[in-house]
Amino acid sequence: MVDLLEKYRAAKERHDLLASIGVDAVGLVNDRILSPTRAIIGGREIILAGTNNYMGVTFEPECIRAGQKAMEEFGTGTTGSRIANGTYSLHGQMERALAEFMGRRHCMVFSTGFQANLGMIAGLCGPDDTIFIDADSHASIFDGCRLSGAKVVLFRHNDPDHLAKRLARHDPGKGGRLVILEGIYSMLGDTAPLRDFVALKREHDFQLLVDEAHSFGVLGEKGRGLAEREGVEEDVDFIVGTFSKSLGGIGGYAVSDHPDFEVLRYTARPYMFTAAPAPASIAAALCALKIIREQPERRAWLRTLSERLHAGLKAEGFTLGVDEISPVVAVICPDEKAAVAMWNGLLQAGVYVNLALPPGTPNKLSLMRCSVSAAHTEEEVDAVIAAFVAVRRQLVEQGLWPRE
Amino acid sequence: MSVDRQQVEATIRDLLAGYNKDGVELTPETDIAADLNIDSADVLNFVMEVEDAFDVDISLNELSDVRTIAQLVDLVAERVGA
Numbered sequence: 001m002v003d004l005l006e007k008y009r010a011a012k013e014r015h016d017l018l019a020s021i022g023v024d025a026v027g028l029v030n031d032r033i034l035s036p037t038r039a040i041i042g043g044r045e046i047i048l049a050g051t052n053n054y055m056g057v058t059f060e061p062e063c064i065r066a067g068q069k070a071m072e073e074f075g076t077g078t079t080g081s082r083i084a085n086g087t088y089s090l091h092g093q094m095e096r097a098l099a100e101f102m103g104r105r106h107c108m109v110f111s112t113g114f115q116a117n118l119g120m121i122a123g124l125c126g127p128d129d130t131i132f133i134d135a136d137s138h139a140s141i142f143d144g145c146r147l148s149g150a151k152v153v154l155f156r157h158n159d160p161d162h163l164a165k166r167l168a169r170h171d172p173g174k175g176g177r178l179v180i181l182e183g184i185y186s187m188l189g190d191t192a193p194l195r196d197f198v199a200l201k202r203e204h205d206f207q208l209l210v211d212e213a214h215s216f217g218v219l220g221e222k223g224r225g226l227a228e229r230e231g232v233e234e235d236v237d238f239i240v241g242t243f244s245k246s247l248g249g250i251g252g253y254a255v256s257d258h259p260d261f262e263v264l265r266y267t268a269r270p271y272m273f274t275a276a277p278a279p280a281s282i283a284a285a286l287c288a289l290k291i292i293r294e295q296p297e298r299r300a301w302l303r304t305l306s307e308r309l310h311a312g313l314k315a316e317g318f319t320l321g322v323d324e325i326s327p328v329v330a331v332i333c334p335d336e337k338a339a340v341a342m343w344n345g346l347l348q349a350g351v352y353v354n355l356a357l358p359p360g361t362p363n364k365l366s367l368m369r370c371s372v373s374a375a376h377t378e379e380e381v382d383a384v385i386a387a388f389v390a391v392r393r394q395l396v397e398q399g400l401w402p403r404e
Numbered sequence: 405m406s407v408d409r410q411q412v413e414a415t416i417r418d419l420l421a422g423y424n425k426d427g428v429e430l431t432p433e434t435d436i437a438a439d440l441n442i443d444s445a446d447v448l449n450f451v452m453e454v455e456d457a458f459d460v461d462i463s464l465n466e467l468s469d470v471r472t473i474a475q476l477v478d479l480v481a482e483r484v485g486a
C-alpha cells in the first residue's frame with residue numbers, strides 16, 4: 001500500500017527542521033488577544049505587526065455590540081447555504097451596504113474571500129474560456145482557475161507588456177477571456193499598474209477581475225481600493241474582496257455592475273454549497289464598513305504609520321521588498337535560515353510579524369512580512385523598528401546576518 | 405518559426421540549466437520538478453521562459469500532464485510545428 005501522506009516527506013522534514021530552530025511559525029498560538037495590536041503569546045505581551053488588520057477595527061465597541069446583538073437575535077450559526085436556509089436579512093443588508101460603498105449595482109457575500117475567488121472564477125469561466133493570471137497570484141486565484149476547468153495562462157508579475165503579448169497571440173476560439181489582478185499583492189505590498197492593464201482593453205477583448213483583498217479600506221479616497229485610486233473602476237468588471245482584513249471579520253464578497261451578475265448565485269458552487277457566514281460575523285463587518293466610511297482619518301493615519309515603518313526600517317539599512325509605500329512592509333532576509341532566526345528573535349523581543357518563505361513568496365525571497373494597522377501608535381511602530389535593529393545585531397554576532 | 409525537435413530540446417535544456425542548481429545530469433526522462441528539486445514557483449518561471457523563447461502559450465492545464473523533459477519537448481515541438 002502506498003501511504004498517501006508519504007509524498008509530503010520532504011515538506012515535513014523541512015518544516016520540522018525550521019520548527020526546531022525555535023517556535024513553530026505555522027503552529028503559533030495567540031493565547032489571548034488584548035487589542036488589534038496586542039496579544040499574549042507564550043505568556044508574554046507581544047506587539048502584533050503582522051495581522052492584516054489594516055483599519056484596526058477588531059475591538060471597536062460598536063462592532064462588538066452589533067455582533068453580540070446579531071447573535072442574540074439570529075443565533076450562533078446559519079446552518080445552511082445562501083441558496084437554502086442560510087440567507088438572513090443581515091446578509092442582504094451587508095450586500096446592499098457593500099454595493100453602495102463600492103458604487104456598484106450588485107454584490108454577493110461569500111463565506112470567505114478564498115471562496116469568493118473560487119466562486120467568482122469558477123462561476124465566470126468554464127472549459128471553453130481562457131484566464132490570464134499574474135504569476136504571483138494568491139493561492140485562491142490559482143485554485144479558482146483550476147476549479148473552473150478553463151485554460152490558464154500566466155504572465156509575469158505586474159507586466160502589462162507580457163500580458164499584451166499573450167493576449168495578442170491567443171486565439172479565444174468560442175470562449176471568453178478573463179484577466180485577474182490583485183490590488184495590493186500580499187507578500188511585498190506592491191500594487192498592480194492598473195491603468196496600464198486597463199489600457200489593454202482598447203486593443204484586446206477581455207473581462208477584468210481585481211482582487212482588492214489587501215487594498216479595500218486602504219487605497220482610494222473612499223477606501224474602495226486600487227481601482228478607485230487609479231480612477232478606472234468602470235473598466236474593472238468584477239471586484240472581489242474579503243472581510244478578513246480591513247473589515248476585521250470573516251467572509252468574502254464580489255461586486256459588479258454586470259446586468260446578469262445575479263446568475264452566479266445559482267451557478268457558482270463555492271457560493272451555493274457552503275454555509276452562509278454567521279450572523280455575528282456579518283453584523284460586525286457591517287459595522288466595520290460603516291466605520292471605514294465615516295472615518296477616513298483611519299486611512300490617512302495608516303498611511304502615516306506605513307511611511308514611518310517603511311522609512312524607519314530603510315534608514316536602519318534593511319532591504320525592503322518594494323519602494324512603494326504600503327501597509328504591507330516586507331523586509332528581505334539574506335536567506336531562509338536568517339529569516340527563521342530573525343522571526344524567532346523578533347518574537348523574543350516582543351514583536352510578531354509574518355514569516356514568509358519560498359515557494360509562497362515571489363523570487364524565492366525569505367521575508368519578514370510586517371503589516372501596519374491604523375490601531376498602531378507611533379510608539380509601537382518605533383518599537384518594531386527598534387526590535388528589528390536589536391535582533392539583527394544579535395544575528396550579526398552569531399554570523400547569521402551579514403555585517404553591513 | 406521553423407525549428408526542429410532537436411533545436412527545441414537544446415533550447416529547453418539551455419533554459420533548464422539556470423534552474424539545475426545541483427547539476428543533475430539531464431536526460432529525456434528527467435522529471436523536471438522532482439529530479440531537479442525545483443519548487444512550484446520556479447517551475448512556473450521556467451515555463452514562462454520556455455513560452456517566451458518559442459513565442460507559444462503553455463497553459464497550466466497542459467502543464468499538469470508534463471513531468472519529463474521529453475514530454476515538454478513534445479508539447480513545445482507540436483506547438484511550433486517542429
Ligand SMILES: Cc1ncc(COP(=O)(O)O)c(C=O)c1O
Pocket residue numbers: 112113114115117138140182186211213214242243244250251252
Ligand atoms: C489576495 C488575497 N485574496 C484572497 C484572500 C482570501 O481571503 P480570506 O481570508 O477571506 O479567505 C487573501 C488572504 O487571505 C488574499 O491575500
